[in-house]
């Protein structure tokens with residue numbers, strides 16, 4: 001029997017190509033001034049899922065993203081690379097979500113898909129950078145999680161066990177668990193495959209459309225092909241049966257009080273010797289002046 005694989009992907013501003021007007025005066029990111037890209041580690045997460053789909057017959061890869069309408073681009077990219085099903089989770093009421101509200105909405109969308117065996121996330125998004133969404137989603141689903149995975153060492157579909165290699169400070173460890181499980185994937189393994197030219201031709205005109213319950217149910221029940229419709233489902237708060245009070249601003253306990261620009265100047269840089277003693281002294285100094293801790 002095949003596995004139902006779900007990949008959570010995020011569209012992010014390309015923070016590696018910062019231009020002059022990348023920050024607004026209030027210190028927030030000017031998203032419109034930066035090119036939007038597929039969060040790099042999410043491409044590795046997608047590749048991990050595609051490899052399992054390719055090796056376990058009858059498996060399916062479902063890709064979900066929560067974001068504004070423009071985030072559909074990462075879904076199209078996922079289709080170009082081999083995803084079987086994609087859906088855009090979008091609603092004005094998701095705006096201003098912190099990680100708690102984001103993981104709640106993602107959990108509701110995963111439950112809409114129904115049966116799932118492995119959920120894949122990137123370890124971290126390059127804009128928010130918290131690395132909280134994967135672990136929080138696993139917690140809300142009530143399933144095991146293995147974070148910072150660089151390799152899936154073994155997957156026994158019959159026994160429903162998975163062994164993964166995860167990176168830890170100064171080394172790695174192997175962890176075994178039973179399905180269902182959520183994995184957060186690093187960029188150390190699962191080198192992403194390129195988009196397929198044939199699939200690009202197939203899906204280049206795919207567009208989002210408000211959720212059509214009949215279409216969703218037919219697809220989810222039968223595993224039929226998005227190609228036939230060239231429609232990318234758009235799931236709002238009602239479609240995923242989410243409580244509006246737990247979404248967006250009302251569902252976000254994090255409040256940003258101030259945003260500070262930290263600009264390093266040359267006089268702030270001090271070179272120290274690469275010895276344990278020198279590094280220890282520096283750490284003590286940083287703790288003493290409250291920079292750390």
Ligand SMILES: Cc1cc2nc3c(=O)[nH]c(=O)nc-3n(C[C@H](O)[C@H](O)[C@H](O)COP(=O)(O)OP(=O)(O)OC[C@H]3O[C@@H](n4cnc5c(N)ncnc54)[C@H](O)[C@@H]3O)c2cc1C
Nearest residue numbers: 008066096098099102121122124125128129130131132133
């Ligand atoms: C007070 C507050 C207000 C905010 N308001 C806004 C806002 O108005 N608009 C806005 O865009 N952001 C806003 N954010 C940022 C938003 O909370 C984060 O971008 C989001 O919750 C994801 O966190 P992260 O980027 O740290 O992801 P991480 O936890 O670093 O991401 C880890 C992995 O989780 C998955 N993932 C993360 N986000 C998504 C997603 N949206 N869809 C699918 N998979 C995902 C991906 O696999 C990703 O690799 C706000 C944050 C705070 C604290």
